[in-house]
Amino acid sequence: MVKPTKVTNSIRGTREAAGLTQAELAKRIGVTRQTLIAIEQGRYSPTLELAFQISRVFGVGLDDVFQYPED
Amino acid sequence: MVYEERNTWATLIATIITVPVYVIVILMSAGGGPLTEVDWVPIMLWTVGASIVGAIVISILWGMAAGMRDPDGVGASDVRDRDISRFGGRVGYGVLVAAALGALVLSMFEADWFWIGNALFLGFALSTLAGDIVRVVAYRRGIA
Secondary structure: OOOOOOOEEOHHHHHHHOOOOHHHHHHHHOOOHHHHHHHHOOOEOOOHHHHHHHHHHHOOOHHHHEEOOOO | OOHHHHHHHHHHHHHHHHHHHHHHHHHHHHOOOOHHHOOHHHHHHHHHHHHHHHHHHHHHHHHHHHHHHOOOOOOOOOHHHHHHHHHHHHHHHHHHHHHHHHHHHHHHOOOOHHHHHHHHHHHHHHHHHHHHHHHHHHHHHOEO
């Protein structure tokens, strides 16, 4: 019924390295803290727009934050 | 827990309480006689009203409690809430269509209004339950 996303990410590590809390990052990308937690834990695959916003906050490319496994 | 998830839980709780109460009241009103003799319309209207009011009251009380802990995020919703809402809506819609087809078949066979009305009522209730259960699971376990 509900399948977890195959997209993985390194948001948590990158966020902590940038000195941002979940609440701060969530506010900057315009989502609730619960949604950011779900993204970090791989329980929600963000929209492309949201993914770009997250990587832009960190000043890195999309591939540096999000990974999609090879078949 | 976010605003939309609280609302989903509120609707789910209200439906889980009111629908069985409706069934019990109908059965008690029948008193062992034919169900088609029961004056089901006012009972159904009271059930629908109680369900709506109950969901609103639960949501408001829960929102007040949540607002004391997190005043900024009490009414916030975002793209994930919309995705989950649509996901649950699709499931609920499928159940509703099945119930409507059931009511159509009952009409074709000229079943008593009691059965047609209650088939539709059951459809609305199951549609709400199915959609809300899917939403709650999506909030807890994730959505792709």
